Amino acid sequence: MTAREDDDPLSTRHIDVPLGARLRSIRENHGLTQAEMARRLGISTNQWGRHESGANRLPAARLWQFCEAMKIEVEAMFRDQPFAPAKPASAFVPLPEPQRPYSAHDPSQRHDPADPAPLESSGVLVQRIGAVARQLPEARQRTALAVLRALKLEDEN
Structure with missing residues (x-):
């Protein structure tokens, strides 16, 4: 060093x-x-x-x-490693909801925000994740894509 x-x-x-x-x-x-x-x-x-x-x-x-x-x-x-882990924050502060395009012509986007089921079944969730990922630097986009691919493979198994 x-x-x-x-x-x-x-x-x-x-x-x-x-x-x-x-x-x-x-x-x-x-x-x-x-x-x-x-x-x-x-x-x-x-x-x-x-x-x-x-x-x-x-x-x-x-x-x-x-x-x-x-x-x-x-x-x-990370258990029993010689470095100290970060201490958890005293309170969770949620991030604001990402903005997504809204189309009045797409009925899949009309839903109750408290009900996640329409998001998952309609593909809107994928669109929202994509919109957020596109705001990341290119290296972080690749990491996010790798995680999503791994999650997809896990769901298929």
């Missing part, structure tokens, strides 16, 4: 390195090679090696995919 990384308040090396060590330990306990794990996650062996060494940050979606493949809870990845 360089002196600059030691002084950088935004550095996450104190999280990335022990998290990477836990990834490696879990993978090895399941009898998988780095190449096999990388193939399961759809990334290169080199990229997976950089995650395990802590050289590259592990995206949240990839952590979720790893945990799904290993049949463990995401929370378990």
Whole structure:
């Protein structure tokens, strides 16, 4: 670690390195090679090696995919780690509802906001998620898409 990384308040090396060590330990306990794990996650062996060494940050979606493949809870990845977890906020503050286009000609968009069923059955929920995702930076859009794809695969199984 360089002196600059030691002084950088935004550095996450104190999280990335022990998290990477836990990834490696879990993978090895399941009898998988780095190449096999990388193939399961759809990334290169080199990229997976950089995650395990802590050289590259592990995206949240990839952590979720790893945990799904290993049949463990995401929370378990952070238990007993040498870094302190963030303390929960004293009160939950809901985010405002995202604005979505409304069409008077689309009957699927006319519904009681308190009833989520019409949203789920009509595809409006997908439209709302898409509208919010398009407001994200491109890298975050890819992460959101990966999570949605993984959720779809989970529903199909």
